[in-house]
Amino acid sequence: xxxxxxxxxxxxxxxxxxxxxxxxxxxxxxxxxxxxxxxxxxxxxxxxxxxxxxxxxxxxxxxxxxxxxxxxxxxxxxxxxxxxxxxxxxxxxxxxxxxxxxxxxxxxxxxxxxxxxxxxxxxxxxxxxxxxxxxxxxxxxxxxxxxxxxxxxxxxxxxxxxxxxxxxxxxxxxxxxxxxxxxxxxxxxxxxxxxxxxxxxxxxxxxxxxx
Numbered sequence: 734x735x736x737x738x739x740x741x742x743x744x745x746x747x748x749x750x751x752x753x754x755x756x757x758x759x760x761x762x763x764x765x766x767x768x769x770x771x772x773x774x775x776x777x778x779x780x781x782x783x784x785x786x787x788x789x790x791x792x793x794x795x796x797x798x799x800x801x802x803x804x805x806x807x808x809x810x811x812x813x814x815x816x817x818x819x820x821x822x823x824x825x826x827x828x829x830x831x832x833x834x835x836x837x838x839x840x841x842x843x844x845x846x847x848x849x850x851x852x853x854x855x856x857x858x859x860x861x862x863x864x865x866x867x868x869x870x871x872x873x874x875x876x877x878x879x880x881x882x883x884x885x886x887x888x889x890x891x892x893x894x895x896x897x898x899x900x901x902x903x904x905x906x907x908x909x910x911x912x913x914x915x916x917x918x919x920x921x922x923x924x925x926x927x928x929x930x931x932x933x934x935x936x937x938x939x940x941x942x943x944x
Contacts, residue, residue, distance in 0.1 A: 735852050738764035738781040740772040740798075741814070742791050746837070750785065750814075753841045760848060769793040776806060782852050783832075788815045788822055792907070796822070796829055796884045803830035810851045814844070820940045821891065823862045825884060833857030877939060878924040886923070889916045893929055894936035895943075 737754060739747050739762055751762045764781055766772035769790050784802065788795035795813065802811060810832035815822060823834040832851040835844060847857040858866070882890060885906075892902045899913040906913075917929075926932050936942045 735760035735782045735848065736763045737761065737848065738766070738772070738775065738784045740766040740769070740784060740790070740795075741787040742767050742789070743787075746787070750844070753844060754848075756841075757845055760845075767791075769795070769798045772798065773801075773805075776802075776809075780806075781809060783848060784809055784811045785814050785848075786811055786831075788813060788817060788826070794884065794888060794906075796825060796888070799826065799829045799831060812847055812851055812857065818940065818943075819859060819862045819865075821942070823859075824866055824880075825887065827856075827858065827862070827866055829884070834859075834862065879935070879939065879941065881923060882920060886916055886920050889913065890920050890924075890932065891936065891942055893917060893920075894933045894941065896933075 737760060739750055741747050741750075744767070747762075747765050754760050754762050764775050764779065766775055769792050772784075772786075786795050786799065786802075790798070795815075799811060799813070802809070811830070812833045812835060813822070813826040813831045814835050814837055816837050818836065819834060826834045833847050833856055835847050835857065850857045879887060879890065889902060889906070892905070897905075899910045899917075902913045903910045921927065921932065924932070924935065926935065933942075
């Protein structure tokens with residue numbers, strides 16, 4: 734039996750995943766967490782064959798947690814299940830140690846296949862994402878300006894480009910508005926841009942945000 738731990742802050746998403754898995758005779762969701770803190774609390778008590786992790790979590794970024802999970806629980810593979818397109822977070826998730834990346838709109842069969850492949854010791858990567866990852870690893874310099882940003886900088890860049898105010902970004906990440914502005918200035922400097930408008934135009938050009 735494949736024991737699955739789901740970490741997603743939306744109960745309806747967790748229920749949907751449980752229903753998909755329930756149709757398979759050899760796998761079962763035996764753990765649920767609505768926050769990153771709850772996820773680590775569960776992992777201190779039990780072990781699972783695979784963790785299905787969302788990027789957007791209320792108390793901490795899933796990408797930040799992914800790096801710690803790979804250090805603390807290196808034998809437990811992690812499948813990132815996200816609302817974001819592969820172009821947005823796929824490469825970052827894989828480089829941070831995820832065993833696979835899948836969008837939430839994917840077909841149920843694809844999720845089941847991803848779980849089986851990952852538990853079997855393999856990675857689950859789409860052909861397009863595999864090509865982008867290979868190109869990135871071969872390159873001596875970052876392929877694009879946004880790929881030189883840290884995970885937190887990238888996250889804030891996407892939020893700014895999506896039109897969120899500094900106040901909303903600060904609240905979602907539990908940081909101060911001043912810190913958001915500091916990140917913004919650093920992001921613009923690294924990407925050689927002058928304004929939020931240019932940042933948004935860049936993000937749209939490379940499909941980093943949904944229109």
